[in-house]
Amino acid sequence: MNLFNRLLVIAELLIAIALMPIALVLVLFYRAPLGDTLTNTARMLFTGASALYTQVACVSGAVFVFIVSVGLLYFELQRGHRRQFRIQVAEGQVELSSDLIAERLERAILQIADVTQVKPRVTPRQKNRVDVLLELETAPEMIVPEKTQQVITAAKQVLEQQLGLTVGAIQVRLEQPRAKKKPV
Numbered sequence: 001m002n003l004f005n006r007l008l009v010i011a012e013l014l015i016a017i018a019l020m021p022i023a024l025v026l027v028l029f030y031r032a033p034l035g036d037t038l039t040n041t042a043r044m045l046f047t048g049a050s051a052l053y054t055q056v057a058c059v060s061g062a063v064f065v066f067i068v069s070v071g072l073l074y075f076e077l078q079r080g081h082r083r084q085f086r087i088q089v090a091e092g093q094v095e096l097s098s099d100l101i102a103e104r105l106e107r108a109i110l111q112i113a114d115v116t117q118v119k120p121r122v123t124p125r126q127k128n129r130v131d132v133l134l135e136l137e138t139a140p141e142m143i144v145p146e147k148t149q150q151v152i153t154a155a156k157q158v159l160e161q162q163l164g165l166t167v168g169a170i171q172v173r174l175e176q177p178r179a180k181k182k183p184v
Contacts, residue, residue, distance in 0.1 A: 085124055
């Protein structure tokens with residue numbers, strides 16, 4: 001379904017990119033025939049004293065939609081590229097998704113005592129190198145330096161030994177759930 005959604009967005013953006021220059025040409029060069037086919041209100045806008053303002057508004061709108069469409073298309077195509085990690089092995093290459101890496105990290109870190117929730121975010125860097133941000137929710141009585149070291153060690157073990165990636169920076173953000181106040 002995600003692939004279908006991405007393809008649909010890309011197709012819509014390509015159509016918008018193709019139609020904006022056509023709309024621009026129609027407004028600039030076929031102003032009179034367009035004005036004849038529209039209602040009296042549209043005729044006043046295209047042939048009256050405000051014709052220049054209408055042309056400027058149409059050109060501005062078309063340029064804006066064109067720029068936004070090109071930008072969205074660029075970001076849509078870039079987003080999918082960064083979600084795959086390629087690892088060189090003896091016989092070829094292996095591609096890992098960032099979801100797989102995040103799931104492996106989550107499974108390993110949740111086994112550590114006092115860690116109740118993990119949200120890993122994996123960012124690719126150079127060849128086989130990744131940076132990781134781990135957002136943890138922990139028990140209130142935990143010892144922070146000790147638990148942080150255990151989490152970093154577990155993350156490095158998963159990334160380096162199990163997945164064959166090189167570890168860049170590992171950041172850990174700790175949050176503790178707030179104690180619920182009892183009603184008085």
